[in-house]
Amino acid sequence: MRFAVKTGAATKQRTACAILPVYSDGELPASTRAYDRACGGIISELFKAGDLRGETGETLLVVAGSGAPVRRLLLAGCGKRADFSRRSYRKATRAALATLARSGQPSAISYLTLEPVADADPYRRARLLAETWHEVSYRFTALKSKQPEHVPAVSSLAAAADGRSRRSMISGLGHGEAIGRGVNFARELGNLPANVCTPSYLADRARELGRRHRRLTVKVMSEAQMRKLKMGALLSVTAGTTEPARFIIMEYSNAPRSKRPVVLVGKGITFDTGGISLKPPPQMDEMKYDMCGAASVFGAVQAAAELELPINLVGIVPACENLPSGTATRPGDIVTSMSGQTVEILNTDAEGRLILCDALTYAQRYKPAALIDIATLTGACVIALGRPRSGLLANSDALAEALLKAGEDADDRAWRLPLDPEYGEQLKSNFADMANVGGREAGTITAASFLSRFAGKSDWAHLDIAGTAWLQGARKGGTGRPVPLLVEYLLAS
Helix, strand or coil, X not given: CEEEEECCCHHHCCCCEEEEXXXXXXXXXXXXXXXXXXXXXXXXXXXXXXXXXXXXXXXXXXXXXXXXXXXXXXXXXXXXXXHCCHHHHHHHHHHHHHHHHXXXXXXXXXXXXXXXXXXXXXXXXXXXXXXXXXXXXXXXCCCCCCCCCCCCXXXXXXXXXXXXXXXXXXXXHHHHHHHHHHHHHHHHHHHCCCCCCCHHHHHHHHHHHHHHCCCEEEEEECHHHHHHCCCHHHHHHHHHCCCCCEEEEEXXXXXXXXXXXEEEEECEEEEECCCCCCCCCCCHHHHHHHHHHHHHHHHHHHHHHHHCCCCEEEEEEEEEEECCCCCCCCCCCEEECCCCCEEECCCCCCCHHHHHHHHHHHHHHHCCCEEEEEECCCHHHHHHHCCCCEEEEECCHHHHHHHHHHHHHHCCCEEECCCCHHHHHHHCCCCCCEECCCCCCCHHHHXXXXXXXXXXXXXXXXXXXXXXXXXCHHHCEECCCCHHHHHHHHHHC
């Protein structure tokens, strides 16, 4: 896909399809009026006949007619003009691009990007266009024996702009393209089954990423190297499987060495049975998504490298499986983490925090400016927040506020939960420094409280994406969240 910004008279542009905004109050924007005149009043006639209402998300693809400057008109409903917000702009754009993807038209220009949106400037409108194209055009077909019917691909998509907004729209398209690709990279990793997407597979994808970007250095540690570092918590999780664990480190350097890096740590459980504390069978297939925290780190690192952001960034992915066997860790076992703190494992299904705690300890050697872990950590977060927002907990108000703002700006929202010291009381153990679970109450918070003990003196935040990393039902699949939030944060770093 080629993205571009086009300026000049609407009907003078060379394209196969014009995506035109229409409002439910019947008023046609300037670009739509121009095409209406050029096409003999076809749009006005459709309104009069009731074939077009202009409701948000409504689309109608029509033949432009002989002598028209384009082959097709794709009319995109935007609702009431006075109510046209970023939310309705995104909905209208998503519906229009989904229709375009099915249309077989080779090229298009969106004139929605010319419309004023109170909470989306030209940069944001162009960025959303590119992001949304990647969202709606994504298909998981890698493991299907028969490919879907071929529809000629859209090869170019342009954002219409006026002279004043051209430069900011070019920037927006570039950022949106990189974010969209990063999101789809994360979605693809999440959607792969666990017999393909193993810890070793993730390590290979990291190395591949390193070969593509000269400022990215990739290191992969074996279990023997983890053992030398005394990562006893992580190794306790992988004890029941024959698939070897991998500890993946991606170092992106594009700022002076004196600038402290942002460190992202992603939970990489490529399949989670719960171990000896076996999960119930229904929906256990979805536990291939338990590595979506890792996938989001891959997506964010890729986007940062593609955009050549002037930052230092480290992505850390502890990757392993959690399976039951004769060698698996048992409830009641006590392990020693890399930090030297001991953990009584009361529930082997609370394994994500065990691999993350050693990764957080390892991250301290980078003296991070900000340390952020991302994990599908607790079902309690889904109960608390549902699927619209990720959970956020932090030991730094400044970092928490920056991440919340990034989420709002990127439409990838989070909600901050408390981290009062009293919650840590639930993790007391009679036999070790702490237990790995704190009972049913406040499960998301006690999990974060556990992780906070390994964050050292870093400004640290934890994103629980158990409710946002994938969808269920007919739309089942990875979402790629919170890649947009993370890249938004990195853009502002």
